[in-house]
Amino acid sequence: MALIDISLPRSVARALRLPAKSPRRQQIRVLKKLLKKARFTEFGQKYRFDEILLSKHAGKKFQQLVPTYDYNKIYAEWWHKTLEGKRDICWPGKIKYFALSSGTSESASKYIPITNDxxxxxxxxxxxxxxxxxxxxxxxxxxxxxxxxxxxxxxxLQKGPGYYAGDxxxxxxxxxxxxxxxxxxxxxxxxxxxxxxxxxxxxxxxxxxxxxxxxxxxxxxxxxxxxxxxxxxxxxxxxxxxxxxxxxxxxxxxxxxxxxxxxxxxxxxxxxxxxxxxSEGFIAYQDRQDTHGMKLALNDHIFFEFVPFNNDNFDADGNLVENPEALMIHQVEEGKDYAILLSTTAGAWRYLIGDTVRFVDKERCEIIITGRTKHFLSLVGEHLSVDNMNKAIKLASEELNVNIPEYTVAGIPHGLFFAHQWWIACDDAVDPELLRQKIDDSLKELNDDYAVERNSALKEVYLNVLPVSKFMEFMHLKGKIGGQHKFPRVMKGKMFEDWATFIETGTISKPA
CATH class of the missing domain: 3.40.50 (Rossmann fold)
Incomplete structure (x- = not known):
C-alpha cells in the first residue's frame, strides 16, 4: 500500500480539509490560537495576551505590545528558564526537547525549544x-x-537535567x-x-x-x-x-x-x-513542480511577520534594529527581500530566524530563500546576496561543465579599498582564472549595485580552487559534520578567522 493512501487520524484529516480563506484571515486565526494557548504563561502575562485577544486588530496590537527577539535576547530573558526545567515560561508545560542549532556563523550551540504542539x-x-x-x-x-x-x-540525544537535546x-x-x-x-x-x-x-x-x-x-x-x-x-x-x-x-x-x-x-x-x-518549525514547502517557490504554511502552527531587509531595519552586521518595520502577509510585495519573524507553538515570539526570503508569487504565498541576514556582502554597497552567488555559481559550473558543490566568500581589505575572496570546492579540472572571470561577469549582470562597485571601491575579486574534501575536513574540525549542518556561504567573524587559519595551517584554534 502506498504511503499516500494510508488513512489519517481524524484530527489530522480535519486539519487538512481547511476552508479557503484569505492569507490574512488564516494568519490572524493562527495568531489568536497561539495567544489563547499561551496566555497564562509568564510571557503571555507580561505582554498582556488577553488584551491582545480582545482587540479588534489583534495583529497590530500584538506588534505594539510584544518586542522583537533574536536568539541571544530571547534566551537571556526567557528560554534559559525552560532549559532550567521551569514550566509555563513561553509555552504551557515543561519543555522536554531542545534542538541544538548553531546555524552557520556562530560557534556556540543554540537550544531551540521543541514541543509536542x-x-x-x-x-x-x-x-x-x-x-x-x-x-x-x-x-x-x-x-x-x-x-x-x-x-x-x-x-x-544528549541528556540534560530534565531534557533531551540534539539535531x-x-x-x-x-x-x-x-x-x-x-x-x-x-x-x-x-x-x-x-x-x-x-x-x-x-x-x-x-x-x-x-x-x-x-x-x-x-x-x-x-x-x-x-x-x-x-x-x-x-x-x-x-x-x-x-x-x-x-x-x-x-x-x-x-x-x-x-x-x-x-x-x-x-x-x-x-x-x-x-x-x-x-528547528523553529516547518515554514514552507514546494507543492507544485512548475515553480521554484515554496508555499508558506500559513494555516497551521506559525504566525509570520516580514521585516524589509534594508538599512532602516538592519545594521551593517545584519543585526535587527530596535522597533523595526514588520509587515503581515497581506502587506508584502513581490521581488523584495524580507527577514522572517516567527511566533510558534514552541514559545518563539516575534523571533528573528535569520533567513531572508523573497515572494515570487504573492497570490499563492510562494517564497524563495535568498540568504541569511548575516550572510551577505555589502562592504561598499554591493549588496551581494547568497541568491546572487548561487546563480553565478550555477551559470559558471554549467558553462564550464564542472561540479561545484560548495563555496564560500569573504570580504577583505585591498589597499585603501576592498576585495572579495572566493574559495571554490571542485574536484574537476578547471582554470581558476577563467572561473573567476565567469563568476565576476555573472554577478555584474545579476546585481546592478555589484556592477557599479566593481568600477569603484570593490577593486578586485580573488578565487582559489580547493578539493571538496578540504571543505568537509573543515566542517569536521568545527564539529559540524552531517545532519543539518551546512557550509557557510559567507565567512565573517570567528568563523572566518578559523577558516583562514585552517587554509594556512590545516588546523583551527581551539577555544581557551
Missing part, C-alpha cells in the same frame, strides 16, 4: 506536502510507498509515528549512531537490502552517501541499486550548486522537492 504542526504540514504530490504530472506515486531514506542527526532531524526520527515506521530508513538502530562516518558506513552496508523511493536530507550529505554507495558496489548510477528512487526532498540550502553533481549519480531524472524545515 510544534511536532504535531510539522507533521500536518508534511502530510499536506505529501498529498500535494497527487497534483504533480508524470510522478511515479508508487515510489512514495517504497522506503524513505532520511539522512539526519542521531536519535541518541531536529534526530528528534523527529526518534518520534516517528508508528504508521511511518515500516517506510523509515535507515531504521532506529543506525539512526541512533552518533558518529557520522560510522552512520554513513552502516547505510552503505545496508543499501542493497532496501528499496528506496525517497531520499530526504541536506544535499551535500545525500550526495556524499550516494557516491559512497556507487563506489562500494561499482555501480553506474544509484538507480542500479534503487531502481524506484524518484524523489529527493531537500532543504536548508539552495540546491542549484549541487544539481550538476547529482545528475552524474542518477540514470533517470529525480523529482526535486524543496522544503523549508527549520
Amino acid at each position: 510544534l511536532m504535531r504542526g510539522n507533521r500536518i504540514v508534511m502530510i499536506k506536502q505529501l498529498l500535494s504530490l497527487r497534483t504533480y504530472h508524470d510522478i511515479p506515486v508508487k515510489s512514495i510507498g517504497k522506503g524513505w531514506l532520511m539522512l539526519g542527526g542521531s536519535t541518541d 531536529l532531524s534526530g528528534i523527529t526520527a526518534k518520534k516517528v509515528p508508528f504508521w511511518f515506521s515500516p517506510f523509515y530508513k535507515p531504521g532506529k538502530k543506525i539512526a541512533r549512531t552518533r558518529d557520522w562516518n560510522s552512520k554513513i558506513e552502516a547505510i552503505v552496508e545496508e543499501a542493497p537490502n532496501w528499496d528506496i523511493g525517497f531520499v530526504v536530507g541536506v544535499p551535500a550529505w545525500i550526495q556524499m552517501c550516494m557516491e559512497k554507495i556507487i563506489e562500494r558496489y561499482q555501480l553506474n548510477s544509484i538507480h542500479d541499486m534503487w531502481p524506484n528512487l524518484a524523489f529527493f526532498v531537500h532543504g536548508g540550502v539552495s540546491f542549484e550548486p549541487y544539481k550538476h553533481g547529482f545528475n552524474k549519480l542518477v540514470a533517470k531524472p529525480l523529482t526535486f522537492i524543496e522544503t523549508y524545515l527549520a
Whole structure:
C-alpha cells in the first residue's frame, strides 16, 4: 500500500480539509490560537495576551505590545528558564526537547525549544506536502510507498537535567509515528549512531537490502552517501541499486550548486522537492513542480511577520534594529527581500530566524530563500546576496561543465579599498582564472549595485580552487559534520578567522 493512501487520524484529516480563506484571515486565526494557548504563561502575562485577544486588530496590537527577539535576547530573558526545567515560561508545560542549532556563523550551540504542539504542526504540514504530490504530472506515486531514506542527526540525544537535546532531524526520527515506521530508513538502530562516518558506513552496508523511493536530507550529505554507495558496489548510477528512487526532498540550502553533481549519480531524472524545515518549525514547502517557490504554511502552527531587509531595519552586521518595520502577509510585495519573524507553538515570539526570503508569487504565498541576514556582502554597497552567488555559481559550473558543490566568500581589505575572496570546492579540472572571470561577469549582470562597485571601491575579486574534501575536513574540525549542518556561504567573524587559519595551517584554534 502506498504511503499516500494510508488513512489519517481524524484530527489530522480535519486539519487538512481547511476552508479557503484569505492569507490574512488564516494568519490572524493562527495568531489568536497561539495567544489563547499561551496566555497564562509568564510571557503571555507580561505582554498582556488577553488584551491582545480582545482587540479588534489583534495583529497590530500584538506588534505594539510584544518586542522583537533574536536568539541571544530571547534566551537571556526567557528560554534559559525552560532549559532550567521551569514550566509555563513561553509555552504551557515543561519543555522536554531542545534542538541544538548553531546555524552557520556562530560557534556556540543554540537550544531551540521543541514541543509536542510544534511536532504535531510539522507533521500536518508534511502530510499536506505529501498529498500535494497527487497534483504533480508524470510522478511515479508508487515510489512514495517504497522506503524513505532520511539522512539526519542521531536519535541518541544528549541528556540534560530534565531534557533531551540534539539535531531536529534526530528528534523527529526518534518520534516517528508508528504508521511511518515500516517506510523509515535507515531504521532506529543506525539512526541512533552518533558518529557520522560510522552512520554513513552502516547505510552503505545496508543499501542493497532496501528499496528506496525517497531520499530526504541536506544535499551535500545525500550526495556524499550516494557516491559512497556507487563506489562500494561499482555501480553506474544509484538507480542500479534503487531502481524506484524518484524523489529527493531537500532543504536548508539552495540546491542549484549541487544539481550538476547529482545528475552524474542518477540514470533517470529525480523529482526535486524543496522544503523549508527549520528547528523553529516547518515554514514552507514546494507543492507544485512548475515553480521554484515554496508555499508558506500559513494555516497551521506559525504566525509570520516580514521585516524589509534594508538599512532602516538592519545594521551593517545584519543585526535587527530596535522597533523595526514588520509587515503581515497581506502587506508584502513581490521581488523584495524580507527577514522572517516567527511566533510558534514552541514559545518563539516575534523571533528573528535569520533567513531572508523573497515572494515570487504573492497570490499563492510562494517564497524563495535568498540568504541569511548575516550572510551577505555589502562592504561598499554591493549588496551581494547568497541568491546572487548561487546563480553565478550555477551559470559558471554549467558553462564550464564542472561540479561545484560548495563555496564560500569573504570580504577583505585591498589597499585603501576592498576585495572579495572566493574559495571554490571542485574536484574537476578547471582554470581558476577563467572561473573567476565567469563568476565576476555573472554577478555584474545579476546585481546592478555589484556592477557599479566593481568600477569603484570593490577593486578586485580573488578565487582559489580547493578539493571538496578540504571543505568537509573543515566542517569536521568545527564539529559540524552531517545532519543539518551546512557550509557557510559567507565567512565573517570567528568563523572566518578559523577558516583562514585552517587554509594556512590545516588546523583551527581551539577555544581557551
